[in-house]
Amino acid sequence: MTNAILTGLMLGGMYALIAMGLTLQYGVARIMNLSYGEFLIAAAFASHWLFTGWAVSPFVGLALVVPLAFVLNFAIYKLLLTPLVRRAPNRDALEVDSILATFGLTFVIQGSMLALFGGAYYSYSFLAFPVQFLGETVAANRLAALGITILLGLALYAALTRTRAGTAVRAVAVDPFAAQLVAINVPQASALTFALGGALVAAAGVLVSTFLTFSASSGVVFTMKALIVVVMGGVGNMLGCLVAGLALGLSEALVASYVDPGLTLAVNFALFLAVLLVKPAGLFGRATR
């Protein structure tokens, strides 16, 4: 039992980590980023390249890739998405526009990765040894990823609730028009939040690459998973993201261990559906309109 729960927590932590950036980008900046998974894979490739080519540990890689992703995403928001934000008459229109724009971006990023790395599978071994944790044997790389996820989650939660900038970001998430009235620079806050989301997905990419096999075309899997977690937890809600991610991971591990591994996907979607039926806005979402 301990083992199944531990496995589930590690998997759920990974899901939450993957989804954290998307919940910021979608919930606050109102950009439905369909190229989200591609950014994750790009970070995974960067980490792979640093590790195999330059022997840079993925932990050090985090310190290089994450700031770079922040800058890159900031630039993408400023150059590519700001025109959409300006033009959109309301939030719904922006959502549709951003879906189309980032869908296009998917092909640009995927194409570049295919040109650079080819279509083959990539995988490397980092911290791939067993460790004893709570009396169970688990993989060190997954445990490390869980640890970093928790740290990132706590830091983000503190930043959002304890700092002035974080409060501004939350205000924008709740009501961008009212936020403007209290002198919050909404475009700036949106750009920074989008970039922060991009930095988080890069962190997820680096961590995931230490234990999952990936290829240039596997981004869509992560976009889908992140979307489910974000919608299930309530758009823009960090705590919801964490709870939904853990719930999915735990249910998957428990079903795989005690019922049948073949049913994990079915249970995932049943859980998703059940949440949407009972709480259409997600576990921690507020009903709008």
Place this chain on the structure above:
Amino acid sequence: MTFLTRRTALLAAATCAATLGLTAIAEAQTSIKIGYAISRTGPNTGGAAVTTIPNYELWVKEVNAAGGIKLGDKRVPIEVVQYDDRSNAEEAVRALERLINQDKVDFILPPWGTGLNLAVGPTLNREGYPHLAATAVTDRAPELAKRWPNSFWLLGTSADASKTLVELLSKLRDEKKIGDTVAMVSIADGFGIDLSSAARPALTNAKFKLAYDKSYPIGTQDLAPIVNEIKALNPDVFIAFSYPPDTLALTEQSRIAGLNPKVFYTGVGTAFPLYKQKFGKNTEGVMGIGGWSGDSPAIKDYLARHKASAANGAEPDRWASAVTYASLQMLQQAIERVGKIDRAAVIKDLQTGTFDTVIGKVKLENNMPTRFWWVGQWQGGEFYGIAPAKNEGARTAIVPKPAWVAP
């Protein structure tokens, strides 16, 4: 002046048109147009990039360096037309129709994977193109070969794959090298379903105890629960009919959990260069689907040429890569024996002829080879074929599998 100019212009235009026409005709004779649609994007990309694309490129490069394919008494170079099928069956068929109707290619090379080969089968049959399916494993191969006489199923049937594996296990049990508990997992997709449903009765008939028999959905991101449960059962044999990402994950997880049964067998991807690169010394004794005659000079030479040609010196997949390359050699030899672009005659020659290839002499019976490698094992950094044992170059299995070592 005006009149003259117009007449001159007309004349010039007519001459141009005539020259164009002439060059078009002349070109048809000075090159062989070979087309293919392959998965450059989408979920099949990983397999196509390892097994198929490098071989197509290697072959075209080598043939053209040698002056081309021999037609009668002269050599003509290969001209390639290629598309991306985006791992999508409809797209693959559309691309093929374009190759046939618009690009008017002389021959077509097949896509990667069982699904896409089944999808393009009817089109290639209707248009009379030879279909050398080198990366498809299906139980319907004999039936398909009858229905589409232009199709050749070079990787064989999943029933044979499972049967050969069970025969090997029975032999090992007779030699008292293993007991009779088996744990089997499979991916819930074409390949895994086919192989596990063939293996299940074969194992039961051979009186093996199937202690664990479950499938997992494609894209499962954590296989630890499966491995942990199997470890608790302590089986003699572990069988996974898996796809490349899961093959890597299952091996990794087994090493971490310390699941080290006497026979450890994984599916597609075990023969990939990435597997060797990732697990290094830990590959020793791991069995998997496929294999090749690692000691044969032809294979060693092929391996060296592949490494020299492919991007980043990539090695081939040690199962379907060599078969893919052999299928191209067969196509070339059939065209050269026919001596002209006559697809019906080429198909006939493929059905009846004997071919000299990197995997040895190949003679097809009912459009399928008579010899396949079904079980391979990593031994000293090379993935040798070990079953069927009657195959030339078959090695003896290392059983029990050595313990995992720290990387």
